[in-house]
Amino acid sequence: MRILFMCTANSCRSILCEALFNHLAPPGFTAISSGSFPKGQVLPRSLSTLQQAGIAVAGLSSKGNDAFADNPPDIVITVCDKAAGESCPVYFGPALKAHWGLADPSDVSGDEATIDAAFRATLAQIERRCRAFLDLPFPTLGRDQLQRELNRIGSL
Numbered sequence: 001m002r003i004l005f006m007c008t009a010n011s012c013r014s015i016l017c018e019a020l021f022n023h024l025a026p027p028g029f030t031a032i033s034s035g036s037f038p039k040g041q042v043l044p045r046s047l048s049t050l051q052q053a054g055i056a057v058a059g060l061s062s063k064g065n066d067a068f069a070d071n072p073p074d075i076v077i078t079v080c081d082k083a084a085g086e087s088c089p090v091y092f093g094p095a096l097k098a099h100w101g102l103a104d105p106s107d108v109s110g111d112e113a114t115i116d117a118a119f120r121a122t123l124a125q126i127e128r129r130c131r132a133f134l135d136l137p138f139p140t141l142g143r144d145q146l147q148r149e150l151n152r153i154g155s156l
Contacts, residue, residue, distance in 0.1 A: 021126075035064060
């Protein structure tokens with residue numbers, strides 16, 4: 001199963017999701033990420049947060065949705081924060097689609113400890129959601145049931 005985590009810039013939240021999901025995922029599950037308006041580079045603090053958590057960062061890059069045109073995902077999960085008024089386009093044809101909104105930790109201001117805490121809190125929320133997803137009984141779920149579960153997980 002191929003999961004696409006999508007955000008606006010593909011430099012922070014969707015990157016954190018991709019890396020953490022792949023860190024936890026069993027064989028047969030793979031995460032990728034993209035942005036509707038990719039920055040072209042991953043935020044250094046995103047990478048350092050992942051490394052501090054013991055999560056591999058090799059191969060992470062900021063890319064647009066066109067990178068997956070020939071190999072579409074099974075599930076598209078947007079992670080942009082609707083409350084912040086961000087645009088979260090969702091397409092990719094028949095893929096299941098869900099929104100797991102996350103506040104952008106790169107928008108947090110303050111001292112280093114405050115910013116680090118925001119990134120760690122975002123990573124913890126992503127971990128809760130990824131674990132809930134990976135704990136689903138996939139062989140027994142139909143498409144509609146999986147859609148309901150994806151929507152439920154987005155509120156965790």
